[in-house]
Amino acid sequence: MNKTDLMLLKKIRNGDQNAFSALYQRYYDSLYKMVFIRTRDKYCTEELLQNLWLKVFENPEFVQVDETGYARKYFFRYMHFRVIDAFKADNKSLKTSEIAEESLEEISATEYFQIFEENDIQELFRLIKEVLYEVSDTEQKVYDLRIRQNKSVKETAQLLGVTDKTVHNKLNSVLTKIRNQVEPRYKSSKNVVDMLIYIEIFSNLN
Known part of the structure; x- marks a missing residue:
């Protein structure tokens, strides 16, 4: 049986690295694509995602799940606003950069x-x-x-x-x-x- 995000988050709270690995793998690719499409900047995308996963590991309680126990909607909404923050902090359009197809591989x-x-x-x-x-x-x-x-x-x-x-x-x-x-x-x-x-x-x- 697949563990819900809520189940994984509870385990992460107790320092379970396998649970963190499972949650990371579940969302990394889709979040990468979502953020990169908006920033068009490979390095900005990687930094925003690193900050997210560090926060998840250090404070999993901040993640909100829906009635089914999954955090997909919250993660996408959260990263949407982090992208906006990045644009505001930069005070200019983020530079478009090349990205290898490998980075978008499923x-x-x-x-x-x-x-x-x-x-x-x-x-x-x-x-x-x-x-x-x-x-x-x-x-x-x-x-x-x-x-x-x-x-x-x-x-x-x-x-x-x-x-x-x-x-x-x-x-x-x-x-x-x-x-x-x-x-x-x-x-x-x-x-x-x-x-x-x-x-x-x-x-x-x-």
Whole structure:
């Protein structure tokens, strides 16, 4: 029996990472498409979604579910207003950027959890560490600040003395290298890597 969002949120409140993984996988692709269609900005989309999932993990009580126990309508409404906030904060039109078709690829929950069950998470972390060992010093620092320490783009840029665009580019470069490293061994590497990154963030929060 599929667990409702309400059931998953209750488990997340108790620190259940599997429940978080299930909720994340259930909505990530559809929310990504919805936000990107409005912003037409890959980096803005990723940052808005990262902020959402961090908030879900840290404070699942904020999520509202409907009478059937699902939060789909709330998530879409919530992200709609976060996009509006992003436009207001920017005081200008967000720049259109190219996005690979891979980023919009549909991946079923069944396929995802099959991957997750068949492969040891620690092995995937090892592959990620191999990539981080090979990248530049700046890329390592950007990854550490943005992913492990959950710093914003602006905070990271200020700490490193670089532009926001440089932070975007360096992080995207690292994540692309990680996906390329993982892809030969695992299917649907984009979702697996993104999920592992979130788990890494939350492991450091606890």
